[in-house]
Amino acid sequence: MRQRPDTVMLFAAGFGTRMGALTHDLPKPLIKVAGKALIDHALAQVRAADLDRIVVNAHYKADQIRAHVAESDILVSHESPDLLDTGGGLRAALPLTGPGPLFTMNTDAVWAGPNPLVALASKWDPDRMDALLLCVSPTRAIGHAGAGDFELDNQGRATRGPGLVYTGAQILKSDLLAHIPDDVFSLNLLWDRMIKAGRLYGLPYDGHWCDVGHPAGIALAEDMLRNADV
Template sequence: MRPDSVMLFAAGFGTRMGELTANRPKPLIPVAGKALIDHALEQVQAIQPRRVVANLHYLPDQIRTHLAGQDIAFSDESNQILETGGGLRAALPLLGDAPVFTMNTDAVWQGPNALHLLQDSWNPDRMDALLLCIPRENAVGHAGQGDFLLDGQGRLTRGPGLVYSGVQILKTDGLASIADDAFSLNLLWNQMLAQGRLYGLTYPGKWCDVGHPEGIALAENMIGYRHV
């Protein structure tokens, strides 16, 4: 079954951004002349999904206003932030039962469309998830050792190596078996890892996670943006 819906994670507080998120949600921070969430939507709109859903928690009305007039549904987490796994499960009535794309809203890309690449490589007979990963040398401003190792068959294991980009295709069936209300998608990945059904794809371009204020200038420099 092909994924035809996209979940945008837009509910976080963005605390690492400091004063930049004191009165504005992180997805609305401008980078290269447009909000971070609009960089994500550029990727999304290219695949023309059936449905796009964004979850909301911190300063949600600002995001609703920014996205007004677009065909985007909202999953309201005002009462409790649910993390990635709980947030995705809460949004399933809007997303449907098919595998979904999930996408963080705090990155800038230089290269081919991230969702197209996943779409072209998705094989539901072998895969329960397909994660788009970045070689460390192409993960601009990322200081960590990486998240995953990729074997010759495309399967992932945990370890220093590739950096998870925040974009994936994921089957959601396993979410029902997790007891917690708020939880990370890492719990679902662990199930898939144990069954040898967590796969990865290496992104051939560059990527910048705008997770801290310095990331704004790094992202703009990566794509050659110049302020006027």
């Protein structure tokens, strides 16, 4: 089993209902921000991290996702007939990702700062961790409302509570998915088990991150990117 992850799973299967009319004919990962599809913003981070294998899941408008990546080396896990949520979707993709720890990353966010996957890899310790979540201070979480998702102790162990916002990027030991009996489930279920075992960790991100899961996030992300280029 590999210890340093060389595979990433990109989540691109959701309906994008928060985007309203923008996702009537288009899956959310293909909505453009600063002239580039959201999924391509995520792929830019992946390519810069020099990973060996890229897997993307697809369900809503899956044919458009598949066509968008058709000329690349990206593998597509097509969730059909049902949407499987993050945990079920990741488990369904394991024949493509292979065994061992891997990165997962949402495709509805834009980053300004250090490469998030490189940051995670630099702190990954499989002897202590079952997952390492990349989190950001609410002051650096653009377009995100709420008090945060996780609190970290002085060793970096994560527990539920207001504090840092989960960015949608992590390293996870995928073999632990086998212990969940349900077909459709969120990774939150797995994280809660890790919290009880003291093996869920978080890493603060010192760049900026923008949630583009809602229409207002598009302009916010474009403004963030312009300021980052100044």
